[in-house]
Amino acid sequence: LDLPRYTDIVPLILLSSDGETFISADDLRINLWNLEISNQSFNIVDVKPANMEDLTEVITSAEFHPTHCNTLAYSSSKGSIRIIDLRQSALCDSHAKLFEEPEAPGSRSFFTEIIASISDIKFARDGRYILSRDYMTLKLWDINMDSGPVATFQVHEYLRPKLCDLYENDSIFDKFECCLSGDGLRVATGSYSNLFRVFGCAPGSTEATTLEASKNPMRRQVQTPSRPSRSLSSITRVVRRGSELVFICYDFILPTMSLAVSPGE
Numbered sequence: 001l002d003l004p005r006y007t008d009i010v011p012l013i014l015l016s017s018d019g020e021t022f023i024s025a026d027d028l029r030i031n032l033w034n035l036e037i038s039n040q041s042f043n044i045v046d047v048k049p050a051n052m053e054d055l056t057e058v059i060t061s062a063e064f065h066p067t068h069c070n071t072l073a074y075s076s077s078k079g080s081i082r083i084i085d086l087r088q089s090a091l092c093d094s095h096a097k098l099f100e101e102p103e104a105p106g107s108r109s110f111f112t113e114i115i116a117s118i119s120d121i122k123f124a125r126d127g128r129y130i131l132s133r134d135y136m137t138l139k140l141w142d143i144n145m146d147s148g149p150v151a152t153f154q155v156h157e158y159l160r161p162k163l164c165d166l167y168e169n170d171s172i173f174d175k176f177e178c179c180l181s182g183d184g185l186r187v188a189t190g191s192y193s194n195l196f197r198v199f200g201c202a203p204g205s206t207e208a209t210t211l212e213a214s215k216n217p218m219r220r221q222v223q224t225p226s227r228p229s230r231s232l233s234s235i236t237r238v239v240r241r242g243s244e245l246v247f248i249c250y251d252f253i254l255p256t257m258s259l260a261v262s263p264g265e
Helices: 112-116 157-168
Strands: 012-015 021-025 029-034 037-046 059-064 071-076 081-085 097-099 120-123 129-133 137-142 151-154 178-180 186-190 195-200 208-212 234-241 244-251
Touching (some): 059 120, 129 178
Antiparallel strands (some): 186 195
């Protein structure tokens, strides 16, 4: 584990559905607070080992269940999601449910754990599903099925041949967030060059749209690259639109990190 890469995580502050408590989370601990008590908190998750050399994973994201104030989920740099029940014990050193995708035999490489690290998780409004984002994909999990995600959406598959270069310039450690629409029919996450991806997650949906965060809303929708070019700082691709050849440049210094969806529309 490359610890210096993870120690710059900004602490998370998340309010529970009861409106009385909230959690603060960093890369090693999750603390529970009461809004009426400002000088005391309760440590509910602690992954710090007695010897820091034994540290194998860190906390990367946390989220309260939208309706059950006793339930929260947190993700780790090893690509796992744990759901804990605050009613079980004061220190939630054991989880109620664990979600992680089994590693395909023979697929492990130097980058496997890095790209599996989950940078963000979000509960669906009804609390039935959890959306997670790692470097390459979005995954949708049913909290009643711990065998694997119910859907996987490819976001950065075209970058797989460039993982070595992305590691060298630290882009592989970029932390992208994710979100779900209020009706639960779409999921979205950011990419590079001011782009973000929107996927339909209703049964049978094939929707996969790439949009640009632009000040000019009349610009045409861009195409998702199918293969990387030789340059890392940007990927340039030629796309034919009718009889016109258009050069599209994917710039790795313009990542779209954060997204939010209106809860009502």
